Amino acid sequence: MSPTPLISSVRVLGAQAERHEEILTSDALEFIRRLDSAFADRRLEVLKERSRRTAHPVSGTPLDFSRATAAVRADTDWRVAPPAPGLTDRRVEITGPPERRMAINALNSGAKVWMADFEDATAPTWNNVIGGQLNLLDAIERRIDFTTPEGKDYRLGAELATIMVRPRGWHLLEEHLEIDGRPVSASLVDFGLYFFHCAQRQIDAGHGPYFYLPKLENRTEARLWNDIFVFAQDLLGIPRGTVRATVLIETITAALEMEEVLYELREHSAGLNAGRWDYLFSLIKTFGHRTDFQLPDRAKVTMTAPFMRAYTELLVRTCHRRGAHAIGGMAVRRIAAPPTSEGVRSNVAVALRYFEARLRGRGAVGLNGLMEDAATAEIARVQIWQWLRHGRVDRSTVTDLLDAECAALEAEDPQAFVLEAREVFVDSALSVQLPLFFTPEAYTRHLVRRVPAQVNA
Template identity: 45%
Template sequence: MSEVQVLGGSVERDDEVLTPGALEFLGGLHDAFAARRDELLAARGKRRDEAKRTGKLDFLPETAEIRESAWKVAEAPAALRDRRVEITGPTDRKMTINALNSGAKVWLADLEDANTPHWANVVSGQVNLRDAVRETISLESGGKSYNLRDDVEHATIVVRPRGWHLDERNLEIGGRQAVGALVDFGLYFFHNAKALLAKGSGPYFYLAKMESHLEARLWDDVFTHSEKALGIDHGTVRATVLIETIPAAFEMEEILYELRDHASGLNAGRWDYLFSIIKYFRDAGERFVLPDRNSVTMTAPFMRAYTELLVSTCHKRGAFAIGGMAAFIPNRKDPEVTEKAMNKVRDDKSREAGDGFDGSWVAHPGMVDICREEFDKVLGDKPNQLDRLRDDVHVTADQLLDLSGTEGGATAAGLRAAVDVGIRYIASWLSGNGAAAIHNLMEDAATAEISRSQVWQWVNNSTQLDTGEKVSEELVRTVIGEVRAGLADVIPAEFLGEAVELFEQVALAEQFADFLTLPAYERIK
């Protein structure tokens, strides 16, 4: 067993999660799977190079038998059969309590895009989850008391660990940085799996940023190893996979197949999916240049192809299809803005329920009722609509990659908005807050990714704006300077300066950074 060293500083109650047994468990996971993780990350680059050369992706011929044969994922446990409303958010103590009390069926406890990997967040998030599982969590803050309510059914906890690409520098295993995904998964599973089973739930997870079925196979092996190590029945772990990368969209069935004993469903993201399209085809010409991010809705033809394929794939295999995020935050000071936004959320959730999704995401407790109402209209007393097979759906590879029907264009306002939101979010992330309220929306790292990648794409394609100007490095730097000046009284100087530097780095560098959180991680204390 490799030696495990804790390099991070002291965090309140860290002795409850960084126990000798837990660290030994992490060491076993790392010894068994870290090398394979490294190999699979290297394989991503090779596949991207092929997409650059050909300008396309396709369904894999070598896995055609999986797509054509009859099989289903394991039947869902009782705690996961009704997922009509899922609330997402980081694992800070207040959010944990509010999410469990929200009335949502599921809480996506986010250790990934809505959480910054400051060591204090990593450890305290596990402490909060431990207390939440045991229903002992409470908080005294600002003269207010926060406690779990007795008059509502608490949301089922589904934890999202970091993606495979992120390391954890505060833990060293066998002389190298630990794999962030294994740290997040391992600590939660080790401390909570048996306690969850005792209360009729289980260790449930959302899996982020995967790009292939081989990465899903790795997760499946991690689950099997962990169940065996703790003496828990095979298939106890259940995982829902976010299909938020363009290569994963071509391997939905294969991903479910690899996880079939542990699979629960698939989720349709938005910003990460668009970010992935830009990243994958950033040098494949103008046909992959997207307009302003806010004009690319889920009704764009290529996004419809993606979501309809996801629903039909899931129901064909007995898995749940979970819709996208309603990121709006109600604003009591501006009822007109709130009413318009809530009507858009209602329309969005109505469309998802009508398309066959079994549930959807919201980011704020104030959106739970709207989402539930729209799904109630379709589901009625049924917990889901797995019986709706969507045999009418036939999606081709070309449809998934055909951006030509996307309405809108690149605008000067869109460029400024991308710079503004990107800098605001990065500043928040660097300060330790990965779930940032920006312009009445709850934003996470995916927002900054699509913002900076879109700027990079426009610069490198000399995209013409509605003003007639072409996007250049000089123009972007001018906009960055103007945005920075406007934020000087809004964001503390210590974070604003670094946020501007980092945004400029990832938006204008000659070599495209795969994830902005990688260079960002080097900047946090």
């Protein structure tokens, strides 16, 4: 179908599906336009700064805490805002995509908080993105339900988890929505549509618009989000400080600016979260060219490893010092040195199978008895890249394993997107230069303007 202009400078390029008009209203799109007008240039500056750092990788000089913000760290008086309604008890949290059945199960799970994940756990087809927004709206209105073809009903119970939304990261675009002929930041789309439709509804229900912020790399990126929160609250007449956000500390650079991140977001802060897989992923991206930062099988690098323990202990100390929640978990295993044959095989299999599922519109996938998302695939593919770079694994070994896994996947499902998934694996794990993320290229080449038949909104 041809794109239809809904308001002067905004065009929806994605196919219209049932009830999409409830989310893609003229007022909601105007709100997105206002966000884009105010913050699109600053987002580009953030990405330029990331590119600049990537172009000058860390050599022998270690990363360190910033001298420029020493006063912020030394000032013992400032604190973040107190816990918001519905966020006082965060001992158990659950995460998953805002897919209808999974949303009901998460809200009914007994967990105190549900992170509705538009990033790692959602394959960003247009139907998944807008369908997820509809599911959140229906959940807040308590009208969400689901019946399987076998007749099993899913309904909301009496006690529900508090909703926190994780928008996609700054590096991603939403190519189904254009403003002045260019795609819009996926972060602003996910945040803006939810905030416009659900912020006041959540306040009326006794909670508020709460968010998880992924992939931040420094205090400047936290300041950008804080300014967006202020702008959005002012625009809709919502008191400042109503928004609360938990930042995932999942990059090595953000780990060195934890206090600064809390400081920038302090009136909107809901704490910090330790993200194991993405933190390891960031470590390899930052130091992968160095021989002294090689890691063993990903399953053996757990929170008890000294560098991971230091990271989580710093996060806890930082949060407690500033009156913020520290969210995260521990695992118990020891580190081993070289990659094992099983570790290599597992990484190839998990990455390939996750890529294939994501290309079919599934962002959270059960593999080997575990629910995996994009973070798992990212650490799996960058470990393969690192082991190849330093000669820990032969390229022929990896390609043989890849061919075998492709054959097995095709035998299991002749309709599987095996060739496309293999292409994503080769591009993201076997290239000379390591792509920072597999998601942008896979999205642009395989998901844009295609609605997989398996999508379940």
